[in-house]
Amino acid sequence: MARPPKLNLPLRDGVAASALACPAGPWPLVLDFLTERLPLVSREDWADRLGRGDVLDDQGQALPPDAPLSRCQGRRLYYWRWLPSEPQVPGEVRILHQDDHLLVADKPHFLPVTPKGRYIQQTLLTRLRRLTGLADLSPLHRLDRETAGLVLFSVQPLHRDAYQRLFRDRSVAKVYEAIAPDPSMAIGLAATGPGTATATPASLRFPLHLATRLQEHPVDFMQMQTVPGEPNAFTDVDLIERLPGGWARYLLRPSTGAKHQLRAQMAHLGLPLQGDRIYPVLQPVEAEPDFSHPLQLLAREIAFTDPVTGQPRRFETALRLAV
Template sequence: MARPPKLTLPLRDGVAASALACPPGPWPLVLDFLAERLPLVTRQDWSERMGRGDVLDDQGQPLPPDTPLARCQGRRLYYWRWLENEPQVPGEVRILHQDDHLLVADKPHFLPVTPKGRYVQQTLLTRLRRMTGLADLSPLHRLDRETAGLVLLSVQPQHRDAYQRLFRDRCVEKVYEAVAPDSDGLPVPLKFPLQLATRLQEHPVDFMQMQTVDGEPNAFTQVERLASLPGGWARYELRPSTGAKHQLRAQMAHLGLPLKGDRIYPVLLPVEDTPDFSDPLQLLAREIAFTDPVTGAPRQFRTQLRLEAALDVHPSHRPDRRLDP
């Protein structure tokens, strides 16, 4: 018997339904299966959710707590993720552009892009789905939880791959801004603009980190020093042409210029249950430009956010450079 097609279910408080295959097994009840397969939610909590109608079968029918597993074997179950003690992330999500194909938003520091681990409601995607009611919103690229700035999302599933191909084929011009130690304090002076070409790979022990190793470069970034800041800091413009994990953070740390507020580079610090929201990573996705693959129109967006540490700049600062025409 063919499995029914995947259901399209409405959002619940901005959260899309998750699907889970229900295999044959020794569990008497669906409740027993859920409690063992997804143990981050207690059996009592699953029972309460099923009692509220928050667990459905592949026909969209609610499953009460006493549902026998045999009824759902080989079929999909649907539920909505919800965490009781989710950390509250400060900061406002701003929609900078929205049309039938594309949505561009400003993400504050500390807000994850998509639901994962300890975060469901406190994510950019959930907040935007709640704001717009668009269940098919999907991020087109990655941005670290600690990084603030521009994030692009597709509005319709049929256009998602065309936009993501722009990032895969390096057809997107991205500009970041960062605050790091002033390069004047380095033992060997750096000449800007600096063209970085390094090879990054995951650290064999500290999996959160990327490390610079010998070999063919896979991460390319142009670095420009923009301005001196008080306290021995400086403001930098970073133009990556590739999108390796933690590329900008790892490369700047490799230069001896780790970003202000970075808890991963150069030293991986312990994960905090509640982040210190007063000391954000000073990295901002500032500008992005590309040719729209759906409409053919040129696109250029600039964040409305500013790095806190860069607000009080030295009087001799240079003005921000716009994207090259």
């Protein structure tokens, strides 16, 4: 028997319902199945959620704590992700543009784009869904949690792929702003292996074009490293202002979107970004986030031809980096 189509359930405090296939198995109760399949939530918590009506069958009916698994076998369950506590991320989300097809928002530092790990409510997507009530809102690209600035969202599923294709085809012009050491005052890194700088920063001449090969570090999976081989990450870098204290302001124009591309490439030059806890040396994960020293990287501008309307689009962040 074919499964019924997925339910279009309303948001709950900005969070969309998650669907979970319910196979045949040895579990007497739905509660037993959920406890084993999703063990990050305790059995007591699942029982509370079932008691509150926060777990539904594929007919949209709330399942009680004593619901037998046979009621749902071969079908879907629906639930809303929720955490008892989350780090409260400072900063306001600002909508810069919204129409029937596209939404553009400014993301503060430290705010994840989508729910993951210990962040659900404290994410850009959830905050925007609460602000707009748009359950189908979906990000078209990603920014690192530590990076601030412009993020684009599709409003309707119908147009999502057309916008995402722009990023896949590299048809989007992106400009980032960053604060990193002044090359005239920076100490160069010794060229001792993959990922290290190959020249002293003082010898750099701007603007410059970076073409490097990045791959995940074999041990520190959070990091990307620069290795020999055909380049897969391209960025134009220009120094636009020297700042007090040995710092400088840079404009970065990537034409590719490799993981941590700008952070890894600037560290490769011997100019790691101010506030970076991953490059050049991976710092331990903090038990409690320190919001006082944000990564000084900002998605500043984005431009493209709208695939739905055919109009030229250009957006600029209202945020600024603190020197």
